[in-house]
Amino acid sequence: MAAVQPIGRANRSWSPVLRRVALYATLALVALAIVFPVYWMVTISLKLPREIYRLPGLWPQAPTLENYRELIVERGFLINIRNSLVVAGATTLASVGMSTLAAFSIVRFRYRFKGLVGRLILFAYLTPTSLLFIPLSVIVARLQLGDTLYGLVIVYLTFSVPLSTWLLIGYFRGVPAELEEQAMVDGTTRLGAMLRILLPLSLPGLAAVGIFTFTAAWNELLLALIFITNENRRTVPLGLQYLITGDVFLWGPIMAGAVLSALPVIVLYFLAQRYMVQGLTAGSVKG
Amino acid sequence: MNRQHRISRRRVLGRAAGVGTVAAIGGGAGLSRLEEALAARRAPAVLRQGAPLVYWGGLIFSDEANQMLVDEVTAWGEANGVATETVMINQNETNQKVSAAVESGTMPDALDMGLDLLLLLSQAGELSDLGDLYATIGGGEGGWYPSVDASVAADKLGGAHTGIPFGASGNLLFSRTDALEAAGQTPPPETWQELREMAEAAQEPPLYGMGLALSNVGDGNLQISVMQSYGGRVANDEGTDCTIASPETAAYLEWVSSAYEAGLFPPGATTWDGAGDNTAYLAGQAIFIANTGSVSIAMDEDDPELAAATSYSPLPAGPVGRVSPINPNVRAVPTSTQDQDRAKALIEHLQGRDFLERYYAVAIYGPVLQYQADFEAFTGPVRAGLADLVTNGTAPGAPDVYNTAYADFSANFLVPKMVQRVVVDGVPIEQAMEETQQQGQAIYDKYR
Numbered sequence: 001m002a003a004v005q006p007i008g009r010a011n012r013s014w015s016p017v018l019r020r021v022a023l024y025a026t027l028a029l030v031a032l033a034i035v036f037p038v039y040w041m042v043t044i045s046l047k048l049p050r051e052i053y054r055l056p057g058l059w060p061q062a063p064t065l066e067n068y069r070e071l072i073v074e075r076g077f078l079i080n081i082r083n084s085l086v087v088a089g090a091t092t093l094a095s096v097g098m099s100t101l102a103a104f105s106i107v108r109f110r111y112r113f114k115g116l117v118g119r120l121i122l123f124a125y126l127t128p129t130s131l132l133f134i135p136l137s138v139i140v141a142r143l144q145l146g147d148t149l150y151g152l153v154i155v156y157l158t159f160s161v162p163l164s165t166w167l168l169i170g171y172f173r174g175v176p177a178e179l180e181e182q183a184m185v186d187g188t189t190r191l192g193a194m195l196r197i198l199l200p201l202s203l204p205g206l207a208a209v210g211i212f213t214f215t216a217a218w219n220e221l222l223l224a225l226i227f228i229t230n231e232n233r234r235t236v237p238l239g240l241q242y243l244i245t246g247d248v249f250l251w252g253p254i255m256a257g258a259v260l261s262a263l264p265v266i267v268l269y270f271l272a273q274r275y276m277v278q279g280l281t282a283g284s285v286k287g
Numbered sequence: 288m289n290r291q292h293r294i295s296r297r298r299v300l301g302r303a304a305g306v307g308t309v310a311a312i313g314g315g316a317g318l319s320r321l322e323e324a325l326a327a328r329r330a331p332a333v334l335r336q337g338a339p340l341v342y343w344g345g346l347i348f349s350d351e352a353n354q355m356l357v358d359e360v361t362a363w364g365e366a367n368g369v370a371t372e373t374v375m376i377n378q379n380e381t382n383q384k385v386s387a388a389v390e391s392g393t394m395p396d397a398l399d400m401g402l403d404l405l406l407l408l409s410q411a412g413e414l415s416d417l418g419d420l421y422a423t424i425g426g427g428e429g430g431w432y433p434s435v436d437a438s439v440a441a442d443k444l445g446g447a448h449t450g451i452p453f454g455a456s457g458n459l460l461f462s463r464t465d466a467l468e469a470a471g472q473t474p475p476p477e478t479w480q481e482l483r484e485m486a487e488a489a490q491e492p493p494l495y496g497m498g499l500a501l502s503n504v505g506d507g508n509l510q511i512s513v514m515q516s517y518g519g520r521v522a523n524d525e526g527t528d529c530t531i532a533s534p535e536t537a538a539y540l541e542w543v544s545s546a547y548e549a550g551l552f553p554p555g556a557t558t559w560d561g562a563g564d565n566t567a568y569l570a571g572q573a574i575f576i577a578n579t580g581s582v583s584i585a586m587d588e589d590d591p592e593l594a595a596a597t598s599y600s601p602l603p604a605g606p607v608g609r610v611s612p613i614n615p616n617v618r619a620v621p622t623s624t625q626d627q628d629r630a631k632a633l634i635e636h637l638q639g640r641d642f643l644e645r646y647y648a649v650a651i652y653g654p655v656l657q658y659q660a661d662f663e664a665f666t667g668p669v670r671a672g673l674a675d676l677v678t679n680g681t682a683p684g685a686p687d688v689y690n691t692a693y694a695d696f697s698a699n700f701l702v703p704k705m706v707q708r709v710v711v712d713g714v715p716i717e718q719a720m721e722e723t724q725q726q727g728q729a730i731y732d733k734y735r
Binding site: 048049050053054056133134137138140141142146222225226229230231241242244245246247248249 | 343346347348374375376377378379380383384386387388390391392393505506561562564565566569570571578579581582584585588589590593
């Protein structure tokens, strides 16, 4: 027994260390897999074409901001960023507002075909965009919304509102109705109860839906490609797409554009990452 | 509590009804706008004189050429009192843009396109007959090049000249003379077999011999030309039935698969995107590529050393001859254009000698009219190669009949897919040919 004890102690003392080493090694590998493409994107954005093609390396031999200058000064990429901010911001505000009311209605009221409406909302979201772009283009053209940023916002709402509503339905169901009822007993209206009780309690869910909608609108390419023609109304994905002409990819400016366009989304996620995880997981399990 | 709930619900429903009323009014306004839009589409040209003439130019890999085109259209508009709106459309996205525009009735007044789209839109009756303009432009000194003229012949395009060619594209063979000469080889190779032998002698990975795409992209369809130069045919002489399964196609597949097995193609050539060969060449990883010329512009700007080590020549020949198709780029006027005369006048202006002489010097196109051969632009190696291609190249699709079925066959990348079945999946050549024969016949059956 006495001979066994040291071995046992050794096991007990080494196992946590080994486990920790294994844990950190795994985490480092995962982090590397995630961070390396970002690192590569940044380094390519700091290289000139010859170095990109002929001298591939992990570190730029002659770092330069020339790609950023070309992108911003010669190709007006800041206009693309401004357009994307307008479109994604407006889509997010409108989508969160509309889907909040829609989800509130479905969760708190009783009326005919409520379940059917809820399911149709989900089906609307599941329809592939590639099937819808031609019918949408007909509607957009006839309403004379083509080649306008507000037209693009309206088109994006047709996709973002169903998803946002569906996510918020799950989140609102997790908030006890009794809390709003108590507020109404104290004299507030139904709308007041929603604004003062439900929405503050649902902030993580609203934040998650907002960020999700913003990211989707920020990154969307196909519909923007169809509905936006004028150079001054192109969004960020379109601006990047136009850096590919024919069979030539301008890798330096493309990567510089990718870095610049990722910044707003990175900042947004950094500020609201806690809400994002909390909101999405809550909605997913309580629906 | 329930009472409170019911009352609140009524209130909410009442508010919803109010919102609905507002929406209905808004909808009415939307309908008015819809009617206005439809009326505008029906309005005669005289009522739309204030609307700008919208022109979709094809964006190419030369900022200077793109800007020159925009400036020329603007200057023409100002000189003629016509408001113009020029939008440069990325040629990679022309099909999507045009599909949506045709359906929604928002086609521009004039636009640039390639031959495939011209064929489809012409046969759908979406493009105007520009026969008079075609004859006027071609009636000058020398006229159209025969190969260009044959490519856009009216009988191929629904009985009318619907496209005015303004530049010819096609593939040239790019060769790394430094690597080849170091291995005792003298480019250019005259045949595909000779190319393979030179590649084998000179390649030293990561510098690979044959930078030819075998993937499902436009560059991959170069393999159709190689197959045809071995005697293989996509379809019969009438262009009605697929005839790809043949001993000649088998000989081509033998050539390409043996080269692949010998490791002459760069890794990933079967999955390259449209820029795969460009990237491989610019990265110094390919001795030979077939390219329309964009790589030479990139080299001139970014890698003069590589440009100096590159020579240009026509595509090699196969056992039955050289197949090197030209692909004219054209300007067209949709039938939906209200002011056809002004659209045609713009196109005629853009065919002017002064403009084209400057434009060809910065764009990568071969000439379409015979007098243009004297332009200084066509004295440089790449553009001279393109001019030679227009003179000695083959018609699109030739020796096959270039029709809608052929365009559909090409768009489905059946030949590169057939090669992939052999070199990636390890399927026997006979089986790969038979599979492609069935797929190809299904396409040709659609157009009977």
